[in-house]
Amino acid sequence: MTDYEAAILDVDGTIVRGDALLPNVTDGLAALKAADCDRLLFSNNPTRDGGYYRDRLEPHGIDIDPERVLTSAAVAASYLSDNHPGATVYLVGSDRLEAILEGAAVELTDDPDAADVVLGSFDKEFSYGTLWESLRALEGDVPFYGTDPDTTIPIDDGQIPGSGAILAAMEAVAGREPDAVLGKPSSVAAEAAMDRLGTEPAKTLVVGDRLDTDIALGNRAGMTTAVVETGVTDPATLEASRIEPDYVLESLAAVDRLL
Numbered sequence: 001m002t003d004y005e006a007a008i009l010d011v012d013g014t015i016v017r018g019d020a021l022l023p024n025v026t027d028g029l030a031a032l033k034a035a036d037c038d039r040l041l042f043s044n045n046p047t048r049d050g051g052y053y054r055d056r057l058e059p060h061g062i063d064i065d066p067e068r069v070l071t072s073a074a075v076a077a078s079y080l081s082d083n084h085p086g087a088t089v090y091l092v093g094s095d096r097l098e099a100i101l102e103g104a105a106v107e108l109t110d111d112p113d114a115a116d117v118v119l120g121s122f123d124k125e126f127s128y129g130t131l132w133e134s135l136r137a138l139e140g141d142v143p144f145y146g147t148d149p150d151t152t153i154p155i156d157d158g159q160i161p162g163s164g165a166i167l168a169a170m171e172a173v174a175g176r177e178p179d180a181v182l183g184k185p186s187s188v189a190a191e192a193a194m195d196r197l198g199t200e201p202a203k204t205l206v207v208g209d210r211l212d213t214d215i216a217l218g219n220r221a222g223m224t225t226a227v228v229e230t231g232v233t234d235p236a237t238l239e240a241s242r243i244e245p246d247y248v249l250e251s252l253a254a255v256d257r258l259l
Contacts, residue, residue, distance in 0.1 A: 002035040002259040004224070006197040008217075010208030011043040011053060013231020014252055018156035021060045022230050024253035029062065031256035037205070040197050042070045044183040044213055046121045046147035046163055047096040049074060068196070072148040072163075072183030073097050075192045076119060077104035079182050080145070090115035090137040092130055092166060093123050093147070112137035120170045120178065121147040122163045131169055138174040148183030150213065154232065184210075185217035194221075207252060209233050211243040219243065228252055 009015065015025050032039055041053055041064060050066030057064050073096075080089060081104045088109045091098060101108060101119075109115060115137040123130065138144055151164035171177050182188050194201065201222040208214020209231025218225035226247040227233050238248065247258060 002037055003203065004035070004037050004205045004259070005203040006038040006040065006199045007032050007205040007207060007255075008040050008042050008193050008197075008214075008223070009252070010210065010214045010231075011041050012045070012154060013209035014207060014214075014228055015041070015057070015062075016060075017154070017230070021062075022251060025251065026061065028252035028255040031259055035259040037259065038068075038197055038199070040068055040070060040193055042184065042189070042193055044072045044148040044150050044163075046071065046073045046076070046183070047094045049100055070189075070192060070196060072189070073100045073121075075189055076121075076145065076147045076182045077101050077106060078192065079188055080104070080106050080117065080119070084117050084143065087116040088114055089117045089119055090134075091119050091121070092126065092134055092170065093119065093121035097121055097147070115142055117143045117145070118170075119145050119147065120163065120167045122153070123166055126166050126169075131173060134170045135173045138170065138176075144170075144174070144176070144178045146178045146181040146183075148213075149181045149185075150183075150210075184213040185215075185220060187220065190217055190221040190223075205255075205258065207249070207255060211237065211241050211245070215245045216243050219245075224258075226255065226258060 050069035053069045054064045054066050112133040118137045146167040149164045150162040152159040153162040204223045206218030206223050207226045215225045225245040227245040228249050230251045
């Protein structure tokens with residue numbers, strides 16, 4: 001048995017890198033299961049839902065219930081549905097995010113002048129025209145949200161710009177920051193994870209590869225945090241950062257040390 005009732009696990013950089021499973025991570029997942037520690041996968045990917053991660057991990061022999069997966073897209077959809085019922089949302093984001101929002105009965109518009117709420121996110125089609133329309137949508141005091149703060153996204157051969165980069169451009173033209181960025185490390189994300197797990201922060205372990213999202217989320221919420229060195233964080237990053245994890249692990253495979 002372990003002191004932890006649950007573990008929040010990042011996906012990209014912690015369990016997988018691109019399409020490849022990171023070495024020996026199934027050992028870490030097995031250790032959590034053996035310790036009767038409930039698992040919740042939490043990705044800041046704003047283009048995917050739980051079903052995607054079930055299908056992505058199944059070929060690697062990892063069986064995940066989609067209800068045990070959170071993404072920034074799912075958090076945003078739930079937040080907008082609960083806090084802005086009936087509002088018309090102007091989205092700067094992907095077609096996949098659009099589908100997830102519509103699945104949560106969030107009303108969308110492509111007319112910036114009709115926006116009651118603005119949501120910014122990852123968008124491969126982002127252009128000068130999109131930025132111009134965003135400026136129109138953000139006039140006045142319309143609520144402004146972002147799905148996640150990740151400025152870059154790791155891919156097999158490097159990195160690409162993420163939601164945070166697009167939000168920065170929208171902030172610049174509007175002259176104001178988002179009212180909230182809903183994915184990790186926000187309090188909204190922490191509350192969503194706790195609701196899904198049904199446990200307390202003091203009995204929850206967070207394992208991830210990003211200090212500014214995974215570890216910051218756990219630190220702010222009073223969870224125990226462990227950063228893995230299989231993603232974007234290396235010893236130099238750790239030394240330079242003001243965000244300090246409780247533990248540093250070579251990989252998720254070493255999580256049994258904490259149990």
